[in-house]
Structure formats: structure tokens, C-alpha cells
């Protein structure tokens with residue numbers, strides 16, 4: 001079987017002000033079943049803990065201080081994990097929670113432990129849901145992004161494809177929310193200065209990465225020989241079409 005790592009951005013898995021986007025997760029669970037029938041296992045890297053926790057704790061916007069962010073992450077991770085587990089279980093699939101910090105992939109021994117656990121979970125038919133442990137990794141809240149984490153997870157499980165589901169259908173020659181002349185880029189074989197310059201800052205209120213972190217993570221994956229795709233989380237059936245080898249979004253090879 002092949003393995004697909006799917007990174008899900010905050011703006012895809014949460015709804016502004018209300019928290020977790022159940023209908024998205026339910027759709028993902030159905031796609032996971034279809035992927036399995038096509039011979040693909042799924043590993044999810046999901047953002048959204050802070051955005052899910054904030055409304056539970058009465059914050060109408062993302063709080064500014066670190067302990068409040070940590071509290072939101074801690075509360076929100078429960079809400080998020082429960083939503084994944086319930087929706088996937090309804091489709092006959094077990095999920096698991098894997099919270100990583102940068103230390104876990106930086107130290108050789110813990111890297112190997114993380115790799116062994118993830119590999120075994122996938123072998124057992126589980127869909128691991130991975131996130132950064134934002135409750136205890138304060139630096140991760142400030143600088144971290146799950147695009148980089150997804151690339152590391154894809155390397156850990158020797159993935160065959162790493163897909164980033166974003167709020168945009170792929171890479172453009174410039175940020176299309178700012179530049180009306182931006183053109184879509186279907187395929188990238190080399191990450192040069194022009195590609196890096198095309199990636200402006202994120203315009204979404206809940207995400208922390210933006211296009212530049214996605215390009216950096218695609219570069220890590222290109223070096224590792226793992227193809228990656230950026231496509232829209234709103235594009236229904238995109239993962240199954242990718243599994244069938246169809247062109248969706250922007251492909252980095």
C-alpha cells in the first residue's frame with residue numbers, strides 16, 4: 001500500500017468564531033475510505049487546535065498572550081481530536097492522536113521512536129492525526145507551522161505523496177488576493193528565487209504559515225524525493241483523484 005500525508009490548514013478545518021468544521025471532517029473520513037479502496041493509507045496533519053479552543057473559552061478572536069494560546073490549544077485539541085475520531089469511526093476507521101514537538105524529530109532516538117509508532121499505526125489500519133504539541137511548545141506557537149511538520153511526518157513514514165489542503169487551489173505567480181494578474185502554477189520542478197518571491201504573507205486570520213512555509217516544506221520533500229501537492233480543501237474528491245494519478249492543484253516534483 002502507498003501512504004499519503006494530508007496537511008489540513010486551520011482555515012479548512014475550522015469555521016470563523018464557531019470552531020471545528022464537522023462537515024469537512026466527515027467528508028475527509030469518506031475520502032479516507034475511498035483512498036483505502038484505491039490502496040492508499042492516510043496520515044493526517046491537522047492544524048486548528050487554537051481556533052477550536054478559543055470559542056470554548058469565550059475568546060471571540062485569537063488571544064494575544066502565550067498562556068491563553070496554550071490554554072486554547074489544550075482545550076481545542078480535545079475538541080478537534082474528538083471530531084476526527086467520531087467522524088472517522090462512523091466510516092469504520094480508527095484514528096489516533098500524535099502530538100509532536102520539534103525535539104521529537106531533532107533527536108535521533110526520539111525520531112526513531114516517532115517513526116516506529118507512526119509506521120505501526122498505519123500498518124494497523126489506523127489514521128493517525130498529527131499536530132504540534134502547542135500546549136507545551138511555546139516556540140511552536142510563535143514560529144511553528146504545520147507545513148513544516150507535515151513534511152517531516154511525510155519523511156518519517158516514507159510517504160508516497162504529501163498533500164496540503166489550503167484555502168487556495170494552489171500556487172500562483174503572486175498572491176492572488178493582492179495581485180489581479182497572478183497566474184496559476186500547475187507544476188514546480190525547481191524552487192528558484194522567483195517562486196520564493198511569489199509567496200507573500202498569509203492573508204487568512206487563523207492560519208500561521210502562508211504560502212512561503214508551504215514552499216519551504218515542498219523543498220524539503222523534493223530533496224527527500226517525495227512529491228507534494230498544494231490544493232484547495234474545498235475541492236471535493238481531490239485526494240481520490242490524486243490517488244488515481246490525476247492532476248489537482250500545484251504539483252512539486
Ligand code: ADP
Pocket residue numbers: 008009010011012165166167168170171172173174175176177198199200201202203204206207208209210211
Ligand atoms: P492555510 O492555513 O489554509 O494552509 P494559509 O493562509 O497559511 O492557508 O496560506 C494560503 C494563503 O497564502 C492564500 O490564501 C493566499 O492569501 C496566500 N498566498 C500568498 N502568496 C501566494 C501565492 N503565490 N499563491 C497562492 N497563495 C498565496
